[in-house]
Amino acid sequence: MRQAQQARAKATVDAVVEAAARILAEAGWPAVNTNAIARRAGVSVGSVYEYFPNKQAILDVIIDRHLTEAEETLAAAASSLAGVTDTGVLVEALVAGFVRLHENDPRLHRALSSEVPVSPAQRARVEALRKRTISLLAAALAPNVSDPGIRATLLVDTADALAHRWLIDEVGLPLPADRMASEATKMLKGYLLS
Amino acid sequence: MRQAQQARAKATVDAVVEAAARILAEAGWPAVNTNAIARRAGVSVGSVYEYFPNKQAILDVIIDRHLTEAEETLAAAASSLAGVTDTGVLVEALVAGFVRLHENDPRLHRALSSEVPVSPAQRARVEALRKRTISLLAAALAPNVSDPGIRATLLVDTADALAHRWLIDEVGLPLPADRMASEATKMLKGYLLS
Amino acid sequence: MRQAQQARAKATVDAVVEAAARILAEAGWPAVNTNAIARRAGVSVGSVYEYFPNKQAILDVIIDRHLTEAEETLAAAASSLAGVTDTGVLVEALVAGFVRLHENDPRLHRALSSEVPVSPAQRARVEALRKRTISLLAAALAPNVSDPGIRATLLVDTADALAHRWLIDEVGLPLPADRMASEATKMLKGYLLS
Amino acid sequence: MRQAQQARAKATVDAVVEAAARILAEAGWPAVNTNAIARRAGVSVGSVYEYFPNKQAILDVIIDRHLTEAEETLAAAASSLAGVTDTGVLVEALVAGFVRLHENDPRLHRALSSEVPVSPAQRARVEALRKRTISLLAAALAPNVSDPGIRATLLVDTADALAHRWLIDEVGLPLPADRMASEATKMLKGYLLS
DNA sequence: GATGAATGAGCTTTCATTCAT
DNA sequence: CATGAATGAAAGCTCATTCAT
Numbered sequence: 001m002r003q004a005q006q007a008r009a010k011a012t013v014d015a016v017v018e019a020a021a022r023i024l025a026e027a028g029w030p031a032v033n034t035n036a037i038a039r040r041a042g043v044s045v046g047s048v049y050e051y052f053p054n055k056q057a058i059l060d061v062i063i064d065r066h067l068t069e070a071e072e073t074l075a076a077a078a079s080s081l082a083g084v085t086d087t088g089v090l091v092e093a094l095v096a097g098f099v100r101l102h103e104n105d106p107r108l109h110r111a112l113s114s115e116v117p118v119s120p121a122q123r124a125r126v127e128a129l130r131k132r133t134i135s136l137l138a139a140a141l142a143p144n145v146s147d148p149g150i151r152a153t154l155l156v157d158t159a160d161a162l163a164h165r166w167l168i169d170e171v172g173l174p175l176p177a178d179r180m181a182s183e184a185t186k187m188l189k190g191y192l193l194s
Numbered sequence: 195m196r197q198a199q200q201a202r203a204k205a206t207v208d209a210v211v212e213a214a215a216r217i218l219a220e221a222g223w224p225a226v227n228t229n230a231i232a233r234r235a236g237v238s239v240g241s242v243y244e245y246f247p248n249k250q251a252i253l254d255v256i257i258d259r260h261l262t263e264a265e266e267t268l269a270a271a272a273s274s275l276a277g278v279t280d281t282g283v284l285v286e287a288l289v290a291g292f293v294r295l296h297e298n299d300p301r302l303h304r305a306l307s308s309e310v311p312v313s314p315a316q317r318a319r320v321e322a323l324r325k326r327t328i329s330l331l332a333a334a335l336a337p338n339v340s341d342p343g344i345r346a347t348l349l350v351d352t353a354d355a356l357a358h359r360w361l362i363d364e365v366g367l368p369l370p371a372d373r374m375a376s377e378a379t380k381m382l383k384g385y386l387l388s
Numbered sequence: 389m390r391q392a393q394q395a396r397a398k399a400t401v402d403a404v405v406e407a408a409a410r411i412l413a414e415a416g417w418p419a420v421n422t423n424a425i426a427r428r429a430g431v432s433v434g435s436v437y438e439y440f441p442n443k444q445a446i447l448d449v450i451i452d453r454h455l456t457e458a459e460e461t462l463a464a465a466a467s468s469l470a471g472v473t474d475t476g477v478l479v480e481a482l483v484a485g486f487v488r489l490h491e492n493d494p495r496l497h498r499a500l501s502s503e504v505p506v507s508p509a510q511r512a513r514v515e516a517l518r519k520r521t522i523s524l525l526a527a528a529l530a531p532n533v534s535d536p537g538i539r540a541t542l543l544v545d546t547a548d549a550l551a552h553r554w555l556i557d558e559v560g561l562p563l564p565a566d567r568m569a570s571e572a573t574k575m576l577k578g579y580l581l582s
Numbered sequence: 583m584r585q586a587q588q589a590r591a592k593a594t595v596d597a598v599v600e601a602a603a604r605i606l607a608e609a610g611w612p613a614v615n616t617n618a619i620a621r622r623a624g625v626s627v628g629s630v631y632e633y634f635p636n637k638q639a640i641l642d643v644i645i646d647r648h649l650t651e652a653e654e655t656l657a658a659a660a661s662s663l664a665g666v667t668d669t670g671v672l673v674e675a676l677v678a679g680f681v682r683l684h685e686n687d688p689r690l691h692r693a694l695s696s697e698v699p700v701s702p703a704q705r706a707r708v709e710a711l712r713k714r715t716i717s718l719l720a721a722a723l724a725p726n727v728s729d730p731g732i733r734a735t736l737l738v739d740t741a742d743a744l745a746h747r748w749l750i751d752e753v754g755l756p757l758p759a760d761r762m763a764s765e766a767t768k769m770l771k772g773y774l775l776s
Numbered sequence: 777g778a779t780g781a782a783t784g785a786g787c788t789t790t791c792a793t794t795c796a797t
Numbered sequence: 798c799a800t801g802a803a804t805g806a807a808a809g810c811t812c813a814t815t816c817a818t
Contacts, residue, residue, distance in 0.1 A: 008797090009802070030311055033787060044804045049789065114308050117224065131366060149368045154356075154377055157365075161355030162348075171321060171351075174343040183348055187385040194384050199777085206778095227812060238779045239814085249813060397798095418699065422792060432800045433793085443792060502696050505612055515753060537756040542744075542765055545753075549743030550736075559739075560713060562731045571736055575773040582772050590818090591781070615808060626783045631810065 013051045015041040017065070020058045025108035029115040032059075063122050066112060070129055073101055078136050085143050087192045094137065094155060095185045098163035099178075110168045130156065145192055155188055207245050209235040211259070214252045219302035223309040226253075250313075257316050260306060264323055267295055272330050279337050281386045288331065288349060289379045292357035293372070304362045324350065339386055349382055401439050403429040405453070408446045413496035417503040420447075444507075451510050454500060458517055461489055466524050473531050475580045482525065482543060483573045486551035487566075498556045518544065533580055543576055595633045597623040599647070602640045607690035611697040614641075638699075645704050648694060652711055655683055660718050667725050669774045676719065676737060677767045680745035681760075692750045712738065727774055737770055 019041035023032050034055050038045045052058050077097050084090060102109060118126075138152035145151055162184050166177045173180055213234035217226050228249050232239045246252050271291050278284060296303060312320075332346035339345055356378050360371045367374055407429035411420050422443050426433040440446050465485050472478060490497060506514075526540035533539055550572050554565045561568055601623035605614050616637050620627045634640050659679050666672060684691060700708075720734035727733055744766050748759045755762055 012802080028311060034789080035787075045789080046791080046804050047802075049791095050802070055788070115311060117222075117309065127365060150374070150377055153368055153374070154381060157356055157359050158352055158378075158381075161359055162351055165351050165355055170317075172325060174347055180344070180347070183344055184352075186388065187348060187352075187381065190384050190388050191381040194380065203777090228814080229812075232780090240779050240816085241777080243814070244777065416699075421790085426801090434795085434800050435798080437793070438798070503699065505610060505697060511752075519754060538762070538765055541756055541762070542769060545744055545747050546740055546766075546769075549747055550739055553739050553743055559709060562735055568732070568735070571732060572740075574776065575736060575740075575769065578772050578776050579769040582768065594781080616810075617808075627810080628783050628812080629781075632781070637809065 009051070012041070012043055012047055015043060016048050016051065017058060017061050021062050021105075021108055024059075024062070024111045024116070025105060028111055029117075059116060060119075060122075062108075063112060063116075063118070066109075067122075067125055067129065069104075070101055073097055074129065074133055074136070081140065085140055087141065087144055088189055090137065090140055091155065091185055091188045091192065095159050095163070095181055095188065098159045099167065099181050102163045102167040106168045106170075109164075113164070113168070130160075141192070151192060154191070158188065159184065203245065206235070206237055206241060207255075209237065210242055210245065210252060211255045215256050215259075215299075215302055218256070218305045218310070219299060222305060253310060254313075254316070256302075257306065257310075257312070257319075260303075261319055261323060263298075264295055267291055268323070268327055268330070275334065279334055281335065281338055282383055284331065284334055285349065285379055285382045285386065289353050289357070289375055289382070292353045293361065293375050296357045296361040300362050303358075307358070307362070324354075335386070345386060348385070352382065353378065397439065400429075400431055400435060401449075403431065404436055404439065404446060405449045409450050409493075409496055412450070412499045412504070413493060416499055447504060448507075448510070450496075451500065451504075451506070451513075454497075455513055455517060457492075458489055461485055462517070462521055462524070469528065473528055475529060475532055476577055478525065478528055479543065479573055479576045479580065483547050483551070483569055483576070486547045487555065487569050490551045490555040494556050497552075501552070501556070518548075529580070539580060542579070546576065547572065591633070594623070594625055594629055597625060598630050598633065599640060599643050603644050603687075603690055606641075606644070606693045606698070607687060610693055611699075641698060642701075642704070644690075645694060645698075645700070648691075649704075649707055649711065651686075652683055655679055656711065656715055656718070663722065667722055669723065669726055670771055672719065672722055673737065673767055673770045673774065677741050677745070677763050677770065680741045681749065681763050684745045684749040688750045691746075695746070695750070712742075723774070733774060736773070740770065741766065 016037060020032060020037045023036055023040060032055075034045055034048055037055075037058065038048050041048070048058070052061075074097075077093055081090065081093055084093075134149070134152045134156045137156060138148040141148040141152055163181070165171055166173060166180055175183070210231060214226060214231045217230055217234060226249075228239055228242055231252065232242050235242070242252070246255075268291070271287055275284065275287055278287075328343070328346045328350050331350060332342040335342040335346055357375070359365055360367060360374055369377070404425060408420060408425045411424055411428060420443075422433055422436055425446065426436050429436070436446075440449075462485070465481055469478065469481055472481075522537070522540045522544050525544060526536040529536040529540055551569070553559055554561060554568055563571070598619060602614055602619045605618055605622055614637075616627055616630055619637075619640065620630050623630070630640070634643075656679075659675055663672065663675055666675075716731070716734045716738045719738060720730040723730040723734060745763070747753055748755060748762055757765070
């Protein structure tokens with residue numbers, strides 16, 4: 001009984017978050033308003049405010065979810081690459097990881113990174129994730145490469161930025177995105193050998 | 195008389211655009227409203243609507259100005275580099291150009307690229323500029339480099355994205371931004387030699 | 389069984405009314421909402437509506453309780469003063485009665501008399517109580533005093549209003565409230581002798 | 583021209599305040615909402631917020647107006663009674679003053695004193711006015727009366743409370759209100775002679 | 777043209793009340 | 798009967814835009 005109630009409540013929460021994410025992805029931040037969210041979620045505005053103190057809180061959950069996904073991808077990569085020092089393997093995993101991260105729901109991704117008001121705390125969380133990624137890569141590169149901190153920064157920022165541009169920004173490319181990714185991998189590998 | 199009126203009109207237009215740009219840079223997109231713009235520009239709301247059909251049009255001019263600046267930088271680079279085929283020189287100019295472009299008014303730059311709702315038309319204009327940059331670079335690289343189109347794409351997107359991240363995003367770096375830029379230059383040069 | 393159910397129902401009703409009264413006294417009328425009442429009473433909103441048709445009905449019970457207390461005070465005074473015609477004793481009992489009535493839960497008293505929307509019916513009930521008090525006093529005064537109706541009106545309204553002002557309104561006084569009450573008693577006694 | 587514009591603006595402000603006061607007097611505080619105020623004032627909601635930061639601010643103006651009126655009545659009485667020490671004259675003026683104050687717009691008066699949320703600052707202002715009235719009366723009584731502070735408090739609070747009850751509360755009276763006032767005057771005069 | 781008062785659609789949020797479980 | 802999730806009318810407020818002066 002209790003369970004059933006909680007399940008119902010959870011379903012409402014999920015529906016609201018999902019509705020907000022869909023509107024955000026399809027129509028952009030200006031189109032995200034509480035009435036639209038409620039309508040799309042198939043609930044009433046009142047229910048939205050039953051579970052979220054205000055509109056921003058819904059967005060926060062979406063951003064959280066997004067960041068958590070990225071953090072988990074990093075953690076998974078870190079554990080599956082534990083002990084690996086082969087620079088080629090590391091670069092390939094890096095690029096592949098960022099590609100995977102950006103392949104999922106690119107419209108939402110774009111809205112989140114270029115329309116939505118991001119709080120300082122959220123910005124800090126993004127930066128912390130970036131820093132952690134760089135640190136992990138730097139540690140793995142250290143045995144074989146000079147200036148690992150600098151190189152890791154360049155690698156991570158380049159891989160992230162290119163993946164973003166090619167997969168999110170709907171930009172024209174002379175090759176399919178995956179072939180471009182291979183090319184980027186080649187460039188980054190070459191850089192590590194210098 | 196006609197002359198004087200036109201001069202006055204232009205002054206108003208400029209004041210409005212400048213006011214909007216300053217509010218955008220200092221307080222972000224949510225703070226940009228027509229009353230604030232008019233107050234800051236020292237004119238009445240009525241006058242704003244005398245020269246702009248709606249609020250978006252003001253933003254459009256700001257974006258235009260921004261793009262025009264980039265286009266001029268590109269045109270200047272193109273003419274000063276006319277005939278140059280030395281890949282090292284080209285890469286250095288490319289990175290230096292993007293750095294220069296991002297050094298100017300970074301707060302405004304950030305607001306424009308991560309808060310403001312950008313119309314499809316504007317997106318198209320950004321893409322056109324990118325395409326033109328890639329084409330020019332590809333043509334210059336063509337004599338000495340295989341797959342010039344692919345390589346130019348990689349070079350332009352990387353240089354642009356890294357400049358953006360390092361100069362606009364207020365991100366932590368192991369070296370000063372100009373030293374990071376040198377490192378990026380090194381990477382891109384190496385890539386062209388492969 | 390029936391007995392137990394009724395006892396339980398009464399307990400719920402009491403808890404709800406008491407919760408509403410406490411919120412009203414502590415946080416004022418704007419803070420009184422059905423969810424807060426239910427939470428404070430330790431029951432669900434649903435249960436509140438099981439026993440009260442609407443929010444106003446809860447307030448009505450509080451007002452009722454308040455008026456009943458006043459009526460009982462009046463009845464007690466009437467019976468204990470039955471046959472008393474000494475005007476001094478009557479005035480002292482009158483003032484003491486109103487003081488006692490206002491000493492109890494002054495915050496609630498204030499909220500009830502200056503925040504809460506009072507219905508015409510409730511106003512009528514207050515007026516009926518006032519009229520009854522005046523009538524009883526007038527009857528007691530009749531043997532010894534001319535114009536007993538007018539004098540009783542003046543006495544009752546003055547005693548009530550001053551007790552209210554001095555005990556409820558948190559107003560600055562040159563003497564403690566009980567000393568002020570003695571002074572008022574003196575004034576009213578003097579008036580009856582005129 | 584400037585003047586005309588300001589006149590128009592002032593007319594809007596006045597219409598809004600007046601509309602709010604009328605709704606408050608006729609239908610009570612719960613009926614006072616910004617849309618109703620705007621409709622009644624013959625302006626749009628936007629205009630209301632052009633001149634008032636929020637709904638409370640409108641109410642504040644009404645309360646201010648009310649208090650200012652009372653303060654002016656006090657000031658006028660003080661100056662016209664300067665030097666008067668005849669207690670009979672003083673009491674008559676006191677009662678007449680409170681009657682006059684309560685005769686005006688009694689429905690509004692009632693709403694203001696028993697429905698509307700009053701801020702601590704406003705309460706303080708009311709208390710300050712009461713204190714000032716008491717002080718002025720005490721000073722005038724001082725030559726002829728013992729305990730002038732205590733007696734002035736009793737006189738002021740009684741006159742105010744009775745005027746309020748008889749003129750505002752729509753309460754049943756054995757005589758017309760003005761005759762009741764004479765009776766109250768008689769009582770208060772008697773008290774001063776004791 | 778310039779002004780700024782006025783407009784009102786539309787947004788966020790609250791809360792008395794209902795009803796499926 | 799009890800529960801508490803769900804409802805939705807209604808309120809406060811904002812701001813792009815209009816228009817009388």
